[in-house]
Amino acid sequence: MPKAGGGISATIGGMRMEMRGSRVIGAAPERVWAALIDPEVLRASIPGCDSMEGDVENGFEARVSQRIGPVGASFNGRVELEDVRPGRAYRLVCHGKGANSGSARGGADVTLTATEAGGTRLDYDVTAHVEGRLARLGGRLLDTFAKKMAERFFENFQRVVEGGGMSDGTAEEKRGWLRRVFQGEA
Structure with a gap:
C-alpha cells in the first residue's frame, strides 16, 4: 500500500497541493522504469486518461x-521529463487546462530503488497548483480527490507491471471509496 502524506494550502489565485509517498512493486527496477516511460502503460494506469x-x-x-x-x-495536458537518470529517477513537469474547469500545473520527483526481495521501491514527491473553478471547490475535496487518484494510479500501474491486468473500476470498488470518504477514512 502507498504511504502518502502532504496537504493543501490556499494561494492567491488557486490551491497548492503536496503529496508524497512510496510503493513497493514486485518487479525489477528495469521493468518498472520501462513501464514509467511507456505511454500505453501510463494511459492504462491514469484514471480517466x-x-x-x-x-x-x-x-x-x-x-x-x-x-x-x-x-x-x-484536461488537455503536457508532461515533460527532466533530470532523467535512466533506470533510477526523473522529474515530471506537467501542465494542463480544462475548457471550463480551470488549469493545473505541477511536478513530481520519482525515484526507483531495488529492494532485497528483487522488487522496486517507487518513491514520489508531488506538488501541484490548481486554479479556476477547481480551486474554488475547496481544499478538503481536492485533497481527497488527489489521494484517491494517486491510489488508483499506483494500483493500476502495479497490476500492469506485475502482470495482473487492469482494474475496470467496478461498482464495488467505487462504493468502497465512497464509504471511506463518508466515514472519514479517505
Whole structure:
C-alpha cells in the first residue's frame, strides 16, 4: 500500500497541493522504469486518461476526463521529463487546462530503488497548483480527490507491471471509496 502524506494550502489565485509517498512493486527496477516511460502503460494506469502519446525525449500529450465533486473536467495536458537518470529517477513537469474547469500545473520527483526481495521501491514527491473553478471547490475535496487518484494510479500501474491486468473500476470498488470518504477514512 502507498504511504502518502502532504496537504493543501490556499494561494492567491488557486490551491497548492503536496503529496508524497512510496510503493513497493514486485518487479525489477528495469521493468518498472520501462513501464514509467511507456505511454500505453501510463494511459492504462491514469484514471480517466482518454489518450497519451509521445516519448521521453519530446514529452507526452494527454487528455484526461474526470468528475471532481460537482465539476466535470476534461484536461488537455503536457508532461515533460527532466533530470532523467535512466533506470533510477526523473522529474515530471506537467501542465494542463480544462475548457471550463480551470488549469493545473505541477511536478513530481520519482525515484526507483531495488529492494532485497528483487522488487522496486517507487518513491514520489508531488506538488501541484490548481486554479479556476477547481480551486474554488475547496481544499478538503481536492485533497481527497488527489489521494484517491494517486491510489488508483499506483494500483493500476502495479497490476500492469506485475502482470495482473487492469482494474475496470467496478461498482464495488467505487462504493468502497465512497464509504471511506463518508466515514472519514479517505
